[in-house]
Amino acid sequence: MGEDSALVVTLLRDLDGDRYAASLVLPAGQRAAIQSIFAFSAEVAAIRERVSEPAPGEIRLQWWVDAIEGKGHGAVASNPVAGALLETLQQYALPAGPLIRLLAARRFDLYHDAMPDIGQFEGYAGETVSVLYQYAAMILAGGPAEAAADAAGHLGVAQALAGHLRAFGYNAARGQLFLPLSIFTAHGVREADIHAGIASAGLTAALGQITELARDHAAKARTAIDKLDSDLKPAFASLALVDADLRMIHSVADAPFAAPRMPAPFGRLWAVIWWMLRHAR
CATH class of the missing domain: 1.10.600.10 (Farnesyl Diphosphate Synthase)
Known part of the structure; x- marks a missing residue:
């Protein structure tokens, strides 16, 4: 397991222990890809715990929208969760639209x-x-x-x-x-x-x-x-x-x-x- 992959797994375990546990019974060949989806969800769900008011949360959600839509800047490549997520979307030819809708739905959490x-x-x-x-x-x-x-x-x-x-x-x-x-x-x-x-x-x-x-x-x-x-x-x-x-x-x-x-x-x-x-x- 590479350093970035290990960071993704650690973040998933720390933020969403339940989905981390569920991911451990997945087939080894697809486990990392699914963990990247779960880790993305956990990172986004944690935004409301990390901000004291909606505006910073909106900015973080928009950062993820930009990253998924390919509008992000160099920071995207340095974010292990974003990197793993984008690699999974490309490798399995997964549609990005549902993730954009997930981010839009998570705006509810901020208010x-x-x-x-x-x-x-x-x-x-x-x-x-x-x-x-x-x-x-x-x-x-x-x-x-x-x-x-x-x-x-x-x-x-x-x-x-x-x-x-x-x-x-x-x-x-x-x-x-x-x-x-x-x-x-x-x-x-x-x-x-x-x-x-x-x-x-x-x-x-x-x-x-x-x-x-x-x-x-x-x-x-x-x-x-x-x-x-x-x-x-x-x-x-x-x-x-x-x-x-x-x-x-x-x-x-x-x-x-x-x-x-x-x-x-x-x-x-x-x-x-x-x-x-x-x-x-």
Whole structure:
């Protein structure tokens, strides 16, 4: 492994331990390429943690747009994640458009507008998460992978819902709401109540409904994955971690604003390996 490749893997491990764990069960020949896609996503998702206001975040997102569109300057070549990403796009003849849409969708992260409804959330999840698994499937297939579209779509939404359920209290304290506001409103919960950390029966019911939505998408992803050729299934090993998260979320449903329990990295890796042992056929 070259120095730049090692840096990409290290960044992925540090910023997105779950996708790093899932990448370890990928075929060795395609692993680095898929890790470059995952590392790009992790780097972009981390922008909101690194800026104190939207403007610097917008500049960083535009830097990535320019890099992908070939308008970047010398700094692009010195960025190991950008270099690995561009090499992957070229090597596998992957379309750049979905990455530009991912960057556009990530602008939402920089502001404090609430996610309006489930339709908007599913679109956001599709453009920021599902796309990663579609790319992974295309890399494993060596070309278009239309058969993987349903698996990628449902897994992305399930994982995004589970992730934002885990981070609900953290985001609420920051004045952000990534989960669909319309579901909370339907249960009599105001956005101001969420940001104030006010627990209620309505809040519990709303989070329960969202958890059920995540389970439904996970079940649909599982059905779609089972129909895929075995060569494509490693792209979707993250489903094991979604299932684990949904079990954990159910067990702490009575403390919606509590800090999420941090799962042990080895346990996450073992969940992925066990999933692959059961599906690699």
